[in-house]
Amino acid sequence: MKTIQTVENVSKLILEGKILLLAGDESALSKLPKGNWIAGTIPYFMTEDKGGVFNKEKIYVDDFTSYANDFIIKTFDVSSFSDISENIYDNGFTMFIIPAFSEIHEYFAINNYKIKKLYSNPFIGWVSGFDLNSENGIAKIFNGHTGEIFSNQAIALFVKLPQNKKAGVNIVNIFNENSKGDTIEFLDSGFSVKKCLINGVEENFADYISFKNIDTKLPIVANYSGVRINVSIKEVNTENKIVHFYAPVFQNRTYQFAENIYNYVREFKQNVNEIHNEMPFSCNCILNYLYGDFENDKIEIGGPITFGEIAYNLLNQTLVYMTINDA
DSSP, rough: OOOOOOHHHHHHHHTOOOOEOOOOOHHHHHHHOOSSEEEOSEEEEEEETTTEEOOSEEEEEEOOTTSSSEEEEEOGGGGGGGGGGGGGGGSSSEEEETTTHHHHHHHHHHGGGSSSTTTSSSSEEEOOOOOOOOTTTTOEEEEEETTTSSSSSSSEEEEETTEEEEEEEEOOOOOOOOOOOEEEEEEEOEEEEEEEETTEEEEEEHHHHHHHHHHTTEEEEETTTTTEEEEEEEEEEETEEEEEEEEETTTOOOHHHHOOOOOOOHHHHHHTTTTOOOOOOEEEEEEHHHTTBBBBBBOSSOOOESSSEESEEEEEOOEEEEEEEOO
């Protein structure tokens, strides 16, 4: 059963030497002993028994001990980014957590392709966050090995699997491009844009969204070789005529706004019910949690609610999950 646990129970697992991926509020994570774990801050979760939950006292636990032949825990910043590849096992998976709105968050989102061996096995994880009602929330990551806490570094748990096991990564994206909508191309790559091409004609993107009265709860969607990838809108600043995103947009990609979703929970339930493999890890986006009103509504898949999801690339408004099966 995937659910959140008390600090006392998680501490026992750590002292037993378990290899753990944790998610929780900073106040709860700070009480844990050193051990074989990494964590990111977030007080929002999906649990299999209660559905969407906001809780600052308990911690979400993914235990990889039974799968791991070996493991490495390391932190990275922009200057050491190129070292990530050196730790990726030939057969295994990498769990990666980045603090939201940090330099490494933006750097990874734009430069992930520089990681050698990125696609050799699952590179998966999430963006840590904070209580949205806090005035000065800061996302952080925890290195359980050293007891260190960072707001400006990413952390990775590299896990080596036995040869008879193989990990896989998948996503659930309930959004589809609006086939009748306008095509959008951007003149620059990044987390913020001013100009774009709408159906080939240059326009200001903020003006376009305002004039069309577009619901910005809907992401823009691009097709990556048959996989739909969302980019969510953070802010439309009509005064400065700039649009900010939660993930970068890229030149040479064609985007469209997504079709309306009338029932988030129903859409996710239908997709999750089609998953039949064991899922040692999953996460879902805070925007889905908020826009879909997930709190106390059950979806049969647990995990942290995140400020961004990672499945090789930085994703938005997406459920990401990992499977481990016989090779």
